[in-house]
Amino acid sequence: MxxxxxxxxxxxxxxxxxxxxxxxxxxxxxxxxxxxxxxxxxxxxxxxxxxxxxxxxxxxxxxxxxxxxxxxxxxxxxxxxxxxxxxxxxxxxxxxxxxxxxxxxxxxxxxxxxxxxxxxxxxxxxxxLMSELTGARNGAIPAIMMQISEGANIREVMIKALTQDYNSEGEESVLLNRPYIIDDIGGEINVPSGSSDPRCVPYDLKFNAGATRHQVIEKLRDLYPGWETYFDVNGVFICKRIPTCKDDAVALTDSVLSELVISEQLQNSLEEVKNDILLYGVQKKDNTQIEARCWDQNEASPFCVQKLGRITEVLSGGEYAKIATNDLALQRAKYELWKRTRLNDGLQLQTITIPWLDVNQKIRYTPRITGKTEEWIIKSINHSVSSGTSSLELIKFYPLYPDIT
Structure with missing residues (x-):
């Protein structure tokens, strides 16, 4: 920052x-x-x-x-x-x-x-630079990566998808110049003794002809919820947890930001709030179903079931249907609960351009509409350098919720 x-x-x-x-x-x-x-x-x-x-x-x-x-x-x-x-x-x-x-x-x-x-x-x-991985500018994966076997280390495979290429003889020995910071996906998860290593691919992954490096990286990243991949301003590829900003310093204080705001608009989405998540994963051959359920029980939360009753969201099919274990299903259900009880109070600001700001940073601001000083997380920025103005999309930071692990 x-x-x-x-x-x-x-x-x-x-x-x-x-x-x-x-x-x-x-x-x-x-x-x-x-x-x-x-x-x-x-x-x-x-x-x-x-x-x-x-x-x-x-x-x-x-x-x-x-x-x-x-x-x-x-x-x-x-x-x-x-x-x-x-x-x-x-x-x-x-x-x-x-x-x-x-x-x-x-x-x-x-x-x-x-x-x-x-x-x-x-x-x-x-x-x-992500365009180099998506197929917009090259990005086709080497043939050897069409199938990734169960047990392969997630981080090592991602590095290969990012950096491995063919030489002129068709041999996969060329390393592309792509600096990276890739955290150990699954490395922070505690599992019982004798269980499979969470840092490894839990099941075989197969890709069709024409698949891109980005599709491989995306599939590996999404084996666990709450991770992001992107290139930073210095051209470094980043794979890390989406920050909750719980322990982050404030990138911009209210005393500074209040002098730069031109206009504001407060938004609240009630229909997006769900405090009870029921998630269905893989349907196994013996007709058993991978599933998980979690709900907001934090009585300090304005969205908890004790105050609002159950507002249930059922998640199944698509990407959820590929979740292969109950542990992974519970992690994903917790992440989806976090999103649906935390990221629904929005604020749009038009400001004087602040060129060093970035997304997923925490700021402190007092909306003129409410008069209440609160912390917000930046989710999108649109700069117009020529006009000297920017628009910021913010979501309210809720310190009541723990990090998702």
Whole structure:
């Protein structure tokens, strides 16, 4: 998490700002080849915690020559990336330096070029590095990964799906340059002595021809509930638990945020609240059913069954029908209960652009509608750097609920 400095906060509150955009052209090792020179007209960035392609970018710039046209010998091509920075001139400093903020590394998805007598405009549509795994840009899995056997270590298989590739002879010995931080999925789960290792694949996984690396990674990640995979702003692949933010520091305080908010809208979804989860997993050959049930019994919770009675949600079929053990079913049921009794109070804020904020961070804010200071978790951000505004989607943080394990 980026910790803003005193200068960051002072510049953010300036009524009149000079905003800059810097775009670095990178090779496949993320080394800088050049800067894309031009005048940026518009830059918008979306960050979504619920999407594996976490960051998408739209950019329009006026260009001076044809080096920015799409072509093998030009700057924009299949094997190139861009790293984007937003900058703000610190007019309060005698040095008048620009404060730069990393907005991420992207692949080119689409380009369009328009020309008339007065303008030469290039528009770029970009997405983060997950596009390399989904099939949007390559991503096909090696043939050896069409079947993953029961007992294989989940983390090791995920690393292979991320980094293994063929050489020119078709041998699977090439390692792709993809830095990663992959936590040990299942490693924190305690099981009785003699039970199977929770860090291992619980049953054979099979993939059809045309499957992508992302599909393999997604299947491995979802063997246990509450995990996320994405690329961070530095191009590092991350696999970790979705943070509850229970022990996280506040990324932005109410005293700072209240001066930056332009408008707000409070949302409450009553129909999404369920305090009793009944989940059905695999139907076994002997006609026994994998199942689990859990309900909110926390009397300090506004959603507990003691106060509201049972509001039941039955989960079956689809992804649930692949849950192979009662232990996994109970874990998933607890996770679904956590989602349905915790993530339904929403707040939309339009703010002055805060370039270092990210999703799944906790902030503190007092809505003008309620006048009550509370903590919130950021779930999506939409920046418009050119207009200097952002929209934030927040959910209320409920400290009453424990981490899901």
């Amino acid at each position: 980026y910790l803003p400095t005193v200068d960051d906060l002072k510049v953010l509150k300036l009524k009149n700002k000079s905003v800059y955009v810097k775009i670095e052209l990178l090779d496949h090792n993320y080394l800088t080849l050049a800067e894309l020179n031009g005048v940026t007209i518009d830059l918008s960035l979306s960050i979504n915690a619920n999407s594996d392609i976490r960051r998408t970018l739209s950019l329009t710039m006026t260009v001076r020559d044809d080096s920015l046209l799409l072509g093998e010998n030009r700057k924009i091509w299949f094997d190139r990336y861009i790293r984007v920075y937003a900058g703000y001139l610190n007019t309060l400093s005698p040095k008048q330096e620009v404060l730069w903020y990393n907005m991420g590394i992207y692949l080119f998805n689409q380009t369009s070029y328009s020309y008339d007598v007065s303008t030469k405009n290039l528009s770029l549509s970009c997405s983060d």
